[in-house]
Amino acid sequence: MAALFRDINYHVSTSHYAFTSPSSPSAPTLIIDRPTGDVRLNDGTSLGGKRVSSIAGILGMIKLRLDKYIIVITKAQPMGRLKGHMVYKIIATEFLPLRERPLHDQDEDMYLALLKRLIKSGPMYFSYSFDITNTFQRQSKSDPSTPMWKRADDRFFWNKFIQSDLIDFRTSGARHQHGQQPGADPYILPVIFGMLEIVQTRIKSTPLTMVLITRRSRHRAGTRYFSRGIDEQGHVANFNETEQIIILNDSMSGLGGFAGGGGMQNGKVGGSGGKEVQIMSYVQTRGSVPVYWAEVNTLHYTPRLQIRGVETAVSAARAHFDEQIKLYGDNYLVNLVNQKGREKRVKEAYEQMIKMLVSSPTEGTQQDQVSDEKFRIVEPDGRRSEMDQLHYVYFDFHNETKGLQWHRAQLLLDQLHDALERQQYFRGVDMPADLDGRLEVRNSQTSVVRTNCMDCLDRTNVVQSMLARWALNRQLTDLGVLSRGETFTSDNDFEILFRKLWADNADVVSKSYSGTGALKTDFTRTGQRTKAGALQDLNNSISRYAKNNFADGPRQDAFDLFLGTYLPSTSSNLVFADRRPILVQSIPYVLAFAVFLVSVGTLSRRPPNSLVWPIRIFILAWVLVAAWCFNFIYSNGMLYVNWPKLNPRPWATEGVNEALGKVRKDKVVGSFVGAHERGLSTARFLNAEEGKKRIE
Structure with missing residues (x-):
């Protein structure tokens, strides 16, 4: 079995990223072409690059709305040894864009922010030489000569979806390299x-x-x-x-x-x-x-x-x-x-x-x-x-x-x-x-x-x-x-x-x-x-x-x-936009403003000769506004929950539409809220189904 590479250098050029292991100079170089993302193996030394950096491993590759990114592990913390095999915790990662000058748009930036926050907060662990996805009992029944990614328990192979490009290349090859590619095994790291x-x-x-x-x-x-x-x-x-x-x-x-x-x-x-x-x-x-x-x-x-x-x-x-x-x-x-x-x-x-x-x-x-x-x-x-x-x-x-x-x-x-x-x-x-x-x-x-x-x-x-x-x-x-x-x-x-x-x-x-x-x-x-x-x-x-x-x-x-239960679409735009009626969006701000004015009116020092009643009426009016706003938010709470936007839950869609229907019948604000549905389109369930098929 080819052991996973513990030391990987990646070389950056305008046409590709090249990954090599300094301790295994005879091993093939993994090449990921830019901007297509095509994967191939190159026998011999790596192709030239402007920049060389050392990484702990490749977490995977993911395609977003406008670009594909290689996620590499830049820092890993040793946690201890299991039967002599060191286990590491992922501490820091870096996203390598395939485009030379990545395009920016609002959705793409949000996708990246979500992924980076998840990886940073999520405790993820790996080992180069020990299968931590399986219990000792399951390991005792497995063939240690099989590559680790094949032995890994599918349920706990957390990065399997973003490793799918490398796994597909390993099992099927590419346009110019047909058949299985065992040379890719040392780069596929289960986490x-x-x-x-x-x-x-x-x-x-x-x-x-x-x-x-x-x-x-x-x-x-x-x-x-x-x-x-x-x-x-x-x-x-x-x-x-x-x-x-x-x-x-x-x-x-x-x-x-x-x-x-x-x-x-x-x-x-x-x-x-x-x-x-x-x-x-x-x-x-x-x-x-x-x-x-x-x-x-x-x-x-x-x-x-x-x-x-x-x-x-x-x-x-x-x-x-x-x-x-x-x-x-x-x-x-x-x-x-x-x-x-x-x-x-x-x-x-x-x-x-x-x-x-x-x-x-x-x-x-x-x-x-x-x-x-x-x-x-x-x-x-x-x-x-x-x-x-x-x-x-x-x-x-x-x-x-x-x-x-x-x-x-x-x-x-x-x-x-x-x-x-x-x-x-x-x-x-x-x-x-x-x-x-x-x-x-x-x-x-x-x-x-x-x-x-x-x-x-x-x-x-x-x-x-x-x-x-x-x-x-x-x-x-x-x-x-x-x-x-x-x-x-x-x-x-x-x-x-x-x-x-x-x-x-x-x-x-x-x-x-x-x-x-x-x-x-x-x-x-x-x-x-x-x-x-x-x-x-x-x-x-x-x-x-x-x-x-x-x-x-x-x-x-x-x-x-x-x-991978949601696949970003190149056709959709502003997925994360708030599509609630403007009036519904504004009520929390009105509540905050009312609370601010009540606080100022209550806590501010008044001149000795100033009239008291105008101030009291002013405070009472804004207390009533705050109370109405609070009651509106609490009574229509589903409109103010921060719902998932990529794969909308069916019961959330139904509940939000029902709440909007109730608001339209409201005697105070109903006339200001037109026929409108919040951005929980059921059409996006197609992306969810496509993602499910992909990870299967």
């Missing part, structure tokens, strides 16, 4: 989006490496209220796979050593002190409830919940769970939504879906003084079909942990105890004589716990950290590091590290979806629910409200652009 931390530590004097990786799926990726439920292909929103890894007798971790220096085989440092290198991993998943549902922003704190008929989503849910069962085996579906209030409809829809999927479902409920329905279990009666590997477990998390009684979440682990015992975990032993780094598999994980709440964030994080704690105690006991009945809480330093890793994971997953850190992380970090933590949760909740209503539209547009 994951999520969380990755590698820490060297010890427990009870036993040194080990602790690793936590969360991989976010590129399918149906997006923001909290603009990406919910399931799509027709069976992809659910906010799907994340979290792998907790411990490595014993690993002398190859840490940040020491040069990633491309001597004594390495494919980037792997040799030698482990003679002892077997033990790798143990435990995998969990999370994902949105797999039915067609949405929460519609209206500027109210609680969005409006929409659930389409469960029957229409059966084929999509079957496709989703078919993939999950093939990948993970039995799925234990832990549902943590509330059994009362608005969340009840989501709970009932999920349960109805499971009953429709499994054959001969049997139900059981448990209740106590705290909750009318503490648990609800839906199990298949036997194994007549593949879907009978689904096991639904509802836990009334809200009622059971109410009043800061978070220790009662342990009840869920007690309920799952037998399933967790059967589930096992992955255990492999490094084979020093194997230059490809294969593991000898001693044990495999046979099932997975798939956890969800409404957002798959806060409650989910708490439960996942508890499951990870249970699995880690079991692994350390099986290794003999802990004695029977002992837990790692006896080692205070390791306990603090474990809590920090899982709290960091909670914050990263939450920030990428909701825009803020997770709630309830005080419990994850300290093991206790505190009043200070509750105040922090209040702050995060207010921030979420503001971001979800006024900032998530552009974030969703950035996801759609980067992942």
Whole structure:
């Protein structure tokens, strides 16, 4: 297998960009012609260029409205070694335009700004010699001689769409170079989006490496209220796979050593002190409830919940769970939504879906003084079909942990105890004589716990950290590091590290979806629910409200652009223009002006002999204007949500048009608002469909 190039120089000329590896002078040069973007390989030295720069890798290529750009990684931060393979985090990138003098227009500039903001804020990781898109268990079944981009898990190959030009060239060639082009393999760099931390530590004097990786799926990726439920292909929103890894007798971790220096085989440092290198991993998943549902922003704190008929989503849910069962085996579906209030409809829809999927479902409920329905279990009666590997477990998390009684979440682990015992975990032993780094598999994980709440964030994080704690105690006991009945809480330093890793994971997953850190992380970090933590949760909740209503539209547009679910059109123009009626656009400004005048009139010092009543009337008049403006905005909130503009949501289009119809009937302003539709044209759904076909 050709290893990925760690050192790449790119040469700039008026006719092309040339990419070479100084450490591999005999390797072919990758040429990308300007301005066409045609890709080819050139044997021998690179063609001349005016400027030479060093980069860490090629993130991909993307075509926007007027030009195509090569996105290169200019700075990467080492995060640590996994079995001797260095893992990096992307810190900085650069966009290389194919035109000598790029044309500027408003949409093109906005596209670039969205992409740059996403890449800068999104935690993305890669390795030149280790496949971080796959769990250790999946890696043990793959062929290490296959190029890394082919082995990569399609769900977590985050930059696959923007690598499609290089992948197409590799698999099919170009006009003047037909057939497969294996010389392009070292340039195709898979990247994951999520969380990755590698820490060297010890427990009870036993040194080990602790690793936590969360991989976010590129399918149906997006923001909290603009990406919910399931799509027709069976992809659910906010799907994340979290792998907790411990490595014993690993002398190859840490940040020491040069990633491309001597004594390495494919980037792997040799030698482990003679002892077997033990790798143990435990995998969990999370994902949105797999039915067609949405929460519609209206500027109210609680969005409006929409659930389409469960029957229409059966084929999509079957496709989703078919993939999950093939990948993970039995799925234990832990549902943590509330059994009362608005969340009840989501709970009932999920349960109805499971009953429709499994054959001969049997139900059981448990209740106590705290909750009318503490648990609800839906199990298949036997194994007549593949879907009978689904096991639904509802836990009334809200009622059971109410009043800061978070220790009662342990009840869920007690309920799952037998399933967790059967589930096992992955255990492999490094084979020093194997230059490809294969593991000898001693044990495999046979099932997975798939956890969800409404957002798959806060409650989910708490439960996942508890499951990870249970699995880690079991692994350390099986290794003999802990004695029977002992837990790692006896080692205070390791306990603090474990809590920090899982709290960091909670914050990263939450920030990428909701825009803020997770709630309830005080419990994850300290093991206790505190009043200070509750105040922090209040702050995060207010921030979420503001971001979800006024900032998530552009974030969703950035996801759609980067992942290829929207393809910029050369014919459309001013996609991001605000097409609401001028009067509707102006009301927030009138409100701000009214608040300003009321503040000035109230706080300004008046001369002693000045008349009071004119000032009071003036202030009262503007208070009434401000109150009317505020009421108008709040009553017609859908007109003021910052919606995604590239792939308009159908329910958003319907809601905005309905709100405009309501405004036209308003006795005060209706005559000033003509027949008008906001710029949420359904014609742009064609671009969304074209993008879906492209990434397929």
